[in-house]
Amino acid sequence: MKYIFIVFFLVFSCSTKPSEGNGRNSYNEINLPSTNGDSYTIPSGYSLAWSDEFNGSLIDLGNWNYDTGAWGWGNNEWENYTDNGTGGSNAFVTNGMLIIKAIKTTGGLGGYTSARMKTQGKRYWKQGIIVARLILPFGKGIWPAFWMLGTNITTVNWPKCGEIDIMEMIGGDTVNESTTYGTLHWGEDYSSHVYQGSSFKNSEPLWKNWHYYEAEWNSSNITLKFDGHIVFSKDVSSLSIYFDHPFFIILNIAVGGSWPGYPDSTTTFPQYMFVDWVRVYQK
Numbered sequence: 269m270k271y272i273f274i275v276f277f278l279v280f281s282c283s284t285k286p287s288e289g290n291g292r293n294s295y296n297e298i299n300l301p302s303t304n305g306d307s308y309t310i311p312s313g314y315s316l317a318w319s320d321e322f323n324g325s326l327i328d329l330g331n332w333n334y335d336t337g338a339w340g341w342g343n344n345e346w347e348n349y350t351d352n353g354t355g356g357s358n359a360f361v362t363n364g365m366l367i368i369k370a371i372k373t374t375g376g377l378g379g380y381t382s383a384r385m386k387t388q389g390k391r392y393w394k395q396g397i398i399v400a401r402l403i404l405p406f407g408k409g410i411w412p413a414f415w416m417l418g419t420n421i422t423t424v425n426w427p428k429c430g431e432i433d434i435m436e437m438i439g440g441d442t443v444n445e446s447t448t449y450g451t452l453h454w455g456e457d458y459s460s461h462v463y464q465g466s467s468f469k470n471s472e473p474l475w476k477n478w479h480y481y482e483a484e485w486n487s488s489n490i491t492l493k494f495d496g497h498i499v500f501s502k503d504v505s506s507l508s509i510y511f512d513h514p515f516f517i518i519l520n521i522a523v524g525g526s527w528p529g530y531p532d533s534t535t536t537f538p539q540y541m542f543v544d545w546v547r548v549y550q551k
Contacts, residue, residue, distance in 0.1 A: 303363070316548075347521075382521045396550035417518065433492075446470045
């Protein structure tokens with residue numbers, strides 16, 4: 269989730285429209301989306317290595333940690349990531365899904381609470397298919413992401429650890445909210461940071477339906493996909509120092525930042541990201 273991206277827009281129709289109700293997004297804690305209709309097919313040659321289906325009543329702390337703090341996170345963000353002790357429950361499990369919830373408290377810097385869930389130190393993988401079934405939030409200044417960092421970040425720092433952004437979306441209008449971004453980041457240090465990525469424009473906003481966001485990663489290539497369609501692909505055989513080691517998963521909703529801009533009078537709260545499941549397949 270870093271700064272500005274050079275993107276290329278593609279158009280493809282791949283969704284079935286549900287009932288919207290009276291609001292922009294009918295899904296909330298009272299009116300939850302149904303998880304029916306899951307049609308993901310396990311890729312040939314792969315088997316399930318790990319998953320969290322969120323079928324219990326609590327977040328499995330054997331899988332997930334809370335990343336906490338209100339530090340801007342390198343992107344001039346406004347949210348305070350909590351461990352659910354401040355501003356209400358920012359992450360919880362119900363009805364077979366994980367819900368990440370962004371809440372407005374006072375507004376401005378530090379005036380929003382949200383959650384940033386990560387598998388760091390608990391679940392991590394080198395290569396495979398990493399995929400999640402998600403419904404995204406919406407609104408100006410809203411920035412959800414499903415992404416990965418190298419486990420060696422604690423010793424070599426960012427961006428030398430490598431970063432795989434499987435999904436990012438910036439809210440604010442129909443075009444933005446219909447577009448998913450996939451990006452890779454790498455480099456020896458902050459001053460030599462390199463990124464490459466692209467985007468995919470769906471036929472309707474990504475908050476209206478479940479969609480599959482995935483990374484297919486092997487020793488020579490990382491391909492980022494939306495509903496099976498390629499968003500971005502990169503030959504990483506010459507970048508093994510950055511991508512030939514285990515990575516962990518992160519799910520979050522950021523509020524504000526240099527790239528998405530900041531909430532305004534049109535932005536409604538709370539905002540939700542619904543996570544039906546997260547899975548890792550390996551050969």
